[in-house]
Amino acid sequence: MASTILSDCSSSSAARILPFHMIRSTNALRFRCSVFLHPKTPNPRQIHGKSLAFTPVAMTTETSAKVIDGKSIAKQIRDEITSEISRMKDEIGIVPGLAVILVGTRKDSQTYVRNKKKACEAVGITSHEVNLQEDCTEEEVIKYISGFNNDPSVHGILVQLPLPRHMNEQNILNAVNIEKDVDGFHPLNIGRLAMQGREPLFVPCTPKGCIELLHRSGIDIKGKRAVVIGRSNIVGMPAALLLQRQNATITIVHSSTKNPEEIIRQADIVISATGVANLVRGSWIKPGAVVIDVGINPVDDPESPRGYRLVGDVCYEEVAKIASAVTPVPGGVGPMTIAMLLSNTLESAKRLHNFK
Numbered sequence: 001m002a003s004t005i006l007s008d009c010s011s012s013s014a015a016r017i018l019p020f021h022m023i024r025s026t027n028a029l030r031f032r033c034s035v036f037l038h039p040k041t042p043n044p045r046q047i048h049g050k051s052l053a054f055t056p057v058a059m060t061t062e063t064s065a066k067v068i069d070g071k072s073i074a075k076q077i078r079d080e081i082t083s084e085i086s087r088m089k090d091e092i093g094i095v096p097g098l099a100v101i102l103v104g105t106r107k108d109s110q111t112y113v114r115n116k117k118k119a120c121e122a123v124g125i126t127s128h129e130v131n132l133q134e135d136c137t138e139e140e141v142i143k144y145i146s147g148f149n150n151d152p153s154v155h156g157i158l159v160q161l162p163l164p165r166h167m168n169e170q171n172i173l174n175a176v177n178i179e180k181d182v183d184g185f186h187p188l189n190i191g192r193l194a195m196q197g198r199e200p201l202f203v204p205c206t207p208k209g210c211i212e213l214l215h216r217s218g219i220d221i222k223g224k225r226a227v228v229i230g231r232s233n234i235v236g237m238p239a240a241l242l243l244q245r246q247n248a249t250i251t252i253v254h255s256s257t258k259n260p261e262e263i264i265r266q267a268d269i270v271i272s273a274t275g276v277a278n279l280v281r282g283s284w285i286k287p288g289a290v291v292i293d294v295g296i297n298p299v300d301d302p303e304s305p306r307g308y309r310l311v312g313d314v315c316y317e318e319v320a321k322i323a324s325a326v327t328p329v330p331g332g333v334g335p336m337t338i339a340m341l342l343s344n345t346l347e348s349a350k351r352l353h354n355f356k
C-alpha cells in the first residue's frame with residue numbers, strides 16, 4: 001500500500017494513509033457525504049424472479065450519480081432477518097447462534113467483533129464469543145473451533161482475521177465445519193462457488209453484499225461488462241466469481257495490470273477492492289457505469305477531531321459526476337458486510353433445522 005496518497009481528489013495536498021489497526025472506532029468517524037433525498041421510501045420490485053424490497057438510490061445535490069445507500073439497504077435486510085428469526089423461534093423454538101473467535105488485542109479486530117456482537121443481539125441471534133491471548137497456539141484455536149462444530153446451538157463460526165503471524169490461517173479456516181462456515185472462506189465453499197453446477201453453502205459476506213446492493217438498487221447484471229479491481233480471497237476473487245454466476249462478463253484488474261484505466265473504462269459495473277485511497281479516478285469510468293467501492297482507507301485529515309477520516313478506493317467527487325450510481329464510503333458496502341453475516345447465520349440455522 002502506498003505510504004502517501006491524495007486524500008481528497010479535488011485537492012492537490014497530499015495526506016498520509018494510516019495503517020487500519022491504528023483506528024479505534026470506525027463508527028464515530030465523520031465523512032463529508034452527499035445529501036440523501038429519499039433513502040427510505042420502499043418500492044417493491046420483481047428482480048431475478050423474486051420480490052425484493054427496493055430502495056431507490058438517492059440523488060446528490062452536486063453530482064449526477066445516484067448514491068447507493070448501503071446503510072438503508074442493510075437496515076431493510078436486518079429487519080427482514082429479525083422477522084424471520086422471530087418466526088423460527090415461534091414455530092420450532094430455535095434461535096440461530098454465531099460463535100466468534102478473536103485471537104489477540106488488535107483494536108480494529110476488537111471493534112469489528114464488538115459490532116458483530118451488537119448486530120447479532122439486535123436481530124435476535126445468540127452470540128458466543130471467545131477471546132484468546134495473542135500467543136496462544138494454533139491447537140487451542142482449533143480446539144475451540146471443534147467445540148463449536150459439535151455444538152448444536154451454534155450455526156455459524158467466524159474466526160476474526162487477521163490471525164497472529166505464528167498461526168497458519170489455512171489450517172484454522174479449514175477446521176471450521178463447512179456447514180457452519182458463515183464467512184464462506186472454507187476452500188470447499190470457494191471451490192463450489194467457482195464451479196458450474198455446484199452451489200456453495202455460504203458466499204463470503206462482503207462480495208455477497210456488493211451483489212445484493214446491485215440487486216436491491218434495480219441494477220441488471222446479466223450480459224453486462226464488469227471489472228473487479230483486486231483479487232483477494234475475501235473480496236476481489238469471490239466478487240468476480242459471483243458476478244460471473246450472474247452472467248456478467250468479467251475482467252479482473254490487479255497490481256500488475258498494465259493500463260488499468262483502459263480496461264476499467266469499458267466496464268458497465270466496477271467493483272473496487274484494493275485498499276488504495278482514491279485510486280479510481282473519474283476519467284477511468286465509462287459514463288453511466290455503476291461503481292461499487294469496497295475500500296475502507298483511513299487518511300490524515302487535520303480538520304477532523306480524530307485527525308483522520310475514511311475514504312474508499314474511488315475518487316468519489318470525480319466519479320459521482322460520471323457514473324450513474326455509486327456507493328459512498330462510509331455508508332456503502334460496509335454496513336452490508338455485517339448484514340450478510342447475519343443473513344448467512346440465519347440461512348445456516350434454517351438449513352441445519354430444515355426450516356423453510
Ligand code: NDP
Nearest residue numbers: 206230231232235254255273274275294295296333334337
Ligand atoms: P488485499 O490487500 O488482500 O487485496 C488488495 C488487492 O488489490 C490485491 O489483489 C492487489 O493486487 C490489488 N491492488 C493493490 N493495489 C492495486 C493497484 N494499484 N491497482 C490494481 N489493483 C491493486 O485487500 P482486501 O481485499 O482484503 O481489501 C481491499 C479493501 O477493501 C481494503 O481497503 C479493505 O479495508 C476493504 N474491505 C472492506 C470491507 C467492507 O466491509 N467494506 C471488507 C473487507 C475489506 P495483487 O493481488 O496484485 O497484490
